[in-house]
């Protein structure tokens with residue numbers, strides 16, 4: 001999914017070109033406790049999607065799983081064996097992997113990582129490819145959350161987007177994941193061509209009725225190179241009004257907005273994503289995955305064959321990388337923290353990024369109208385109004 005707000009992945013994937021098998025040198029025994037696994041397959045591309053994924057060809061699952069093991073062996077040689085507090089398996093479409101491939105993926109992850117007992121393990125699922133066997137395998141392993149790509153409960157909207165499922169199948173997938181005992185999250189897209197506020201409201205009302213513990217909302221953006229890349233902007237509705245409605249409606253039904261695009265029932269926030277927004281380290285594996293370790297951002301090659309070829313040659317498949325200086329880290333950390341309802345905590349931010357970085361944020365924020373943010377002794381945070389115009393604020397802060 002894409003949105004007009006800066007996504008976690010977008011933040012983690014800003015990088016300068018470099019191809020270096022020894023990037024982590026000196027990073028042994030990293031304190032990184034978050035893992036992202038990218039599954040680069042989708043049965044068919046949705047009309048709006050610019051994510052790193054493609055329909056699988058014969059032999060691709062085997063190539064992917066074998067390459068993943070090679071990447072993990074190289075990562076372990078550099079980082080040591082990591083103990084994970086969170087693991088997020090996303091894509092792409094993780095449920096495009098058949099159950100047998102899942103067994104192998106689980107075995108591989110167990111071979112290379114330790115998990116803390118209360119680890120949060122999330123898997124993304126698409127309604128058309130989620131099978132009972134997937135749920136069983138995840139249940140028997142250590143999955144705690146399932147995040148379903150629903151996008152809409154309107155059949156015509158789903159068809160227009162090129163999704164492979166209808167509304168009934170989306171309901172079935174959510175019910176099955178809930179019945180299997182997982183905390184269930186679902187993604188929805190607003191700002192679709194010609195989408196009325198009424199249709200958007202209807203989708204969210206249905207979402208609330210489903211018993212989800214977490215809801216993510218993304219505004220459509222027209223991405224170059226996708227079938228919708230050249231759509232005229234005047235077919236898009238007023239996303240501001242739709243977003244504002246969600247901000248009003250969801251908290252009234254028990255979903256607090258804890259981040260620009262995310263709402264959760266109490267205690268059901270995504271710990272994995274909170275780690276991104278708190279500027280925490282993470283290791284990303286698989287084609288197109290991004291990592292952030294020891295102040296360096298890296299992104300893997302997005303094409304399966306390119307990714308596999310680098311690993312065959314004994315190299316990490318890093319396509320881009322960038323080491324951030326202290327000032328850049330402070331700038332990025334400010335934007336990431338302000339995405340969350342908790343915002344920037346003054347003392348912690350000054351300790352980590354310096355008093356000058358905090359003063360810079362204060363100076364920039366003071367140029368915005370007072371209804372867009374709150375500033376007190378404890379910290380600085382965007383109000384709901386501020387979250388609606390966050391992109392304008394990021395332009396000044398970055």
Ligand code: SF4
Nearest residue numbers: 001042045046049092
């Ligand atoms: S299922 Fe998700 S990742 Fe795959 S093409 Fe559609 S939006 Fe993109």
